[in-house]
Amino acid sequence: MVSDSPRKKAIRARMTETGENYTTAARALDAVAARPAVAVLEIDPQLLVPYPDELIRPEGASSRWTPVVAEELGWRVLPADATPQQRAQVEAHWRPVSPARPCRCSGKCLHALQCGEDDDGPDRCPGLYIHVDRYPGGMFAVADWQDEYECNVCGEALTTSVELPAIPWGEAGPNGTIVYDNVRHPNFSEGGYDDGYDPGCFECGAKAGYRCTCGDEPEPEGCEECGAGGPYGCNC
Known part of the structure; x- marks a missing residue:
């Protein structure tokens, strides 16, 4: 076999490009050559x-x-x-x-x-x-x-x-x-x-069309008027 055959040149070129050893580069080129050809003309140019x-x-x-x-x-x-x-x-x-x-x-x-x-x-x-x-x-x-x-x-x-x-x-x-x-x-x-679709509130669980309470201030526990500390004892 001639030392400067096209195959050996192609192998050495791939070795230089990829850093592969001789055997790996040769197998890679053989695998590429074995692939079936792609029929690029199957698509009508008009399409x-x-x-x-x-x-x-x-x-x-x-x-x-x-x-x-x-x-x-x-x-x-x-x-x-x-x-x-x-x-x-x-x-x-x-x-x-x-x-x-x-x-x-x-x-x-x-x-x-x-x-x-x-x-x-x-x-x-x-x-x-x-x-x-x-x-x-x-x-x-x-x-x-x-x-x-x-x-x-x-x-x-x-x-x-x-x-x-x-x-x-x-x-x-x-x-x-x-x-x-x-x-x-x-x-x-x-x-x-999408416009018109409302999934509701993910925080408080309020369904679409129902009032969301996430932004509401917490209800006071006692009476703001007389200072009663609970729901009982308010004389207002």
Whole structure:
């Protein structure tokens, strides 16, 4: 074997870079070479950019219409080393598409499924479901998500649950579940609880709608008028 073969050069280069000995560096390079190739062309390039009709205002569009931005293209635009928080953020913000186009969610959805309205009768709706939203579906199980669909013909709404272990919407903290920033949770707002929801007082235990006494001054034990030291003996 030639001493300056490409393999030996690669091994020595890794030894210099990592500080590994010859055997360890050689095994590491062999392990890398044995990995299956990644088919980067499996993703349609069109799915990495908005569709043309998502950039130009359609005729008759409402005043709330806005062009699609990169953050609404879904998981496909994320780097391979994206953090769980980054994945959760795009999973809760992708822009819905028509049934003829691939859904921008991370999968396991019913997008383009035929509508179930009157599915046992002869007049079953010919429409297809559009996956319109995905958001956290629980208070504690961070892998649980909720999906919402809408038929493109009759408007029938469908809500389902899906478990995505690889895409948690938060993590467990010392005082409860922490929702990742910029992830919409139906039970929490950025300030903690969603508008209109009152959990009550955690100090005195007063339930929502009941008077909290935490800030009250303690009741005097005796009579402030005559100075009686207890509830008895007051002549006022």
